[in-house]
Amino acid sequence: xxxxxxxxxxxxxxxxxxxxxxxxxxxxxxxxxxxxxxxxxxxxxxxxxxxxxxxxxxxxxxxxxxxxxxxxxxxxxxxxxxxxxxxxxxxxxxxxxxxxxxxxxxxxxxxxxxxxxxxxxxxxxxxxxxxxxxxxxxxxxxxxxxxxxxxxxxxxxxxxxxxxxxxxxxxxxxxxxxxxxxxxxxxxxxxxxxxxxxxxxxxxxxxxxxxxxxxxxxxxxxxxxxxxxxxxxxxxxxxxxxxxxxxxxxxxxxxxxxxxxxxxxxxxxxxxxxxxxxxxxxxxxxxxxxxxxxxxxxxxxxxxxxxxxxxxxxxxxxxxxxxxxxxxxxxxxxxxxxxxxxxxxxxxxxxxxxxxxxxxxxxxxxxxxxxxxxxx
Numbered sequence: 001x002x003x004x005x006x007x008x009x010x011x012x013x014x015x016x017x018x019x020x021x022x023x024x025x026x027x028x029x030x031x032x033x034x035x036x037x038x039x040x041x042x043x044x045x046x047x048x049x050x051x052x053x054x055x056x057x058x059x060x061x062x063x064x065x066x067x068x069x070x071x072x073x074x075x076x077x078x079x080x081x082x083x084x085x086x087x088x089x090x091x092x093x094x095x096x097x098x099x100x101x102x103x104x105x106x107x108x109x110x111x112x113x114x115x116x117x118x119x120x121x122x123x124x125x126x127x128x129x130x131x132x133x134x135x136x137x138x139x140x141x142x143x144x145x146x147x148x149x150x151x152x153x154x155x156x157x158x159x160x161x162x163x164x165x166x167x168x169x170x171x172x173x174x175x176x177x178x179x180x181x182x183x184x185x186x187x188x189x190x191x192x193x194x195x196x197x198x199x200x201x202x203x204x205x206x207x208x209x210x211x212x213x214x215x216x217x218x219x220x221x222x223x224x225x226x227x228x229x230x231x232x233x234x235x236x237x238x239x240x241x242x243x244x245x246x247x248x249x250x251x252x253x254x255x256x257x258x259x260x261x262x263x264x265x266x267x268x269x270x271x272x273x274x275x276x277x278x279x280x281x282x283x284x285x286x287x288x289x290x291x292x293x294x295x296x297x298x299x300x301x302x303x304x305x306x307x308x309x310x311x312x313x314x315x316x317x318x319x320x321x322x323x324x325x326x327x328x329x330x331x332x333x334x335x336x337x338x339x340x341x342x343x344x345x346x347x348x349x350x351x352x353x354x355x356x357x358x359x360x361x362x363x364x365x366x367x368x369x370x371x372x373x374x375x376x
Contacts, residue, residue: 002362003139004151006229008160009040009173011211012189017181018157025057028177030209035065040173042068044081044150046106046142049098051087053156060101061154078103082146086159088133090116090126099123106146108138135166161191164218167228172200172216175208199263219263221300221329224356231331232360234259234302237268239333239366241281242304245271251340253370254305256281258289258327261298278313281305286325300329304367306336306359307346319349328355333363339374 011028012018020026029037041047042063049059061083063069069079080103085092090113099105105124107117114128129137142148153159153169163169174189200216207213222228234257241255251271258266269284276284282303289296301307307318307330322330336344347357368375 002360003136003143003168004045004148005170006139006151006153006163006168007040007044007171007173008153008163008169009037010155010157010160010189011175011177013177013179013181015180015182016188016190017183018155018187018189019056020181020186021183026181028179028211029175030211033175033208033211033213036208036213038064038068040152041081042072044152045077045148046082046084046146046150047152047154048084048086048159049154050156050159051085051089051092052158053154054085054096054098055093056156058097059154060097062102080104081152082106082148084108084142084151086133086138087113087117089113090120092117092120092122094120094122108133108141135162135168139168157187157189157191160189161193164190165193165195167218167220167222167226167230169218170229170232174214174216176212176214178210201263219259220261221259221263221331222358224329225358227331227358227360230259230263231300231302231358232363234300235304235331235333235360235363236366238281238302238304239363239369241268241270242367242370244273245281245370247373248272248277249374251278252305252336252374254281254303254367256285256301256303258285258296259300259302260295261300264295266293266295266299280308280311280314280318282307282318283314283321286321289325291325296326297328299327300331301327302331304333304363306332306334306344307350308336308341309344309346309349310341317346317349319346322350323353323355329358330355331358331360333360333367335359337375 047061082104084106086108090109107124107126111128117126201219204215218230222231238255238257242253245253255270257268267285267288270281273284309319311317
């Protein structure tokens with residue numbers, strides 16, 4: 001199911017701490033960076049913090065710039081982003097500034113926590129997610145019910161850790177401050193445990209006064225039928241590759257990328273690449289990889305269109321080529337229509353041999369774009 005673009009934002013000391021153990025909040029950012037954060041807040045639909053952050057920091061989470069708020073209103077958006085907190089217990093402080101500043105507020109909690117939160121009379125909508133907090137369900141609710149397309153997560157470290165470990169973060173914006181905390185009792189940004197994101201891709205570094213902003217994107221594919229933020233990145237790339245296909249009136253334009261479990265791109269390809277009028281995208285990509293590459297067994301194939309199950313131009317369709325290569329996970333944007341082959345079911349062929357097939361329908365229109373001339 002689609003969910004918002006999730007941006008994690010935090011500032012840390014050189015030794016990885018969010019704060020010290022003193023009574024006052026340790027200011028890690030500079031005035032110039034606070035203004036950058038204000039700009040990011042103005043660009044998003046919602047800002048999320050945990051209940052622990054509300055208790056510890058008592059934040060307002062506002063867009064402070066009047067001109068940025070005016071620009072939001074001029075664009076038909078609320079003056080302030082939706083403010084969200086998450087609390088499994090519903091133990092919230094009704095006197096906190098979070099509830100008394102800005103615009104609309106939302107609380108995600110459990111069934112039991114909802115009873116407690118509603119009894120507090122908070123100026124917020126309370127949404128129970130079941131017996132336990134479910135981050136995927138939370139994000140789906142934000143996307144489908146609240147119309148949130150960009151979500152900024154400002155903490156705390158426990159929430160950042162959970163989202164990264166579940167492969168649900170699309171971007172990490174990390175500000176590094178030139179100081180050390182050195183107190184093992186102080187809160188750290190990320191906790192221990194297995195992380196699904198793998199090695200991150202550095203997309204920007206920028207000095208801002210005496211601090212440095214670093215922006216990262218995850219690269220590692222999801223696991224099984226559970227999509228990750230990186231799955232969306234790679235499928236978007238496959239859709240971009242489809243734009244490179246020489247046009248054809250008798251075949252689809254498709255792009256494909258093969259990615260190892262650690263997020264390494266193994267190969268990419270697109271339909272009719274290299275002047276071959278009948279080569280398919282998945283076929284072109286797989287042909288660039290050594291058949292004995294041990295990474296294929298845990299790799300993911302991203303294809304803008306469901307791999308074909310039948311074709312007349314080659315002995316094996318792409319679904320069989322993928323299985324023969326040892327790949328057992330495929331992510332695609334849409335199922336093959338009956339335009340050229342009736343009753344095609346590449347997903348069925350793959351699933352029948354034990355492969356996991358993930359369809360991300362939010363990319364369907366993007367994948368169809370270079371094929372409008374044959375879809376009618």
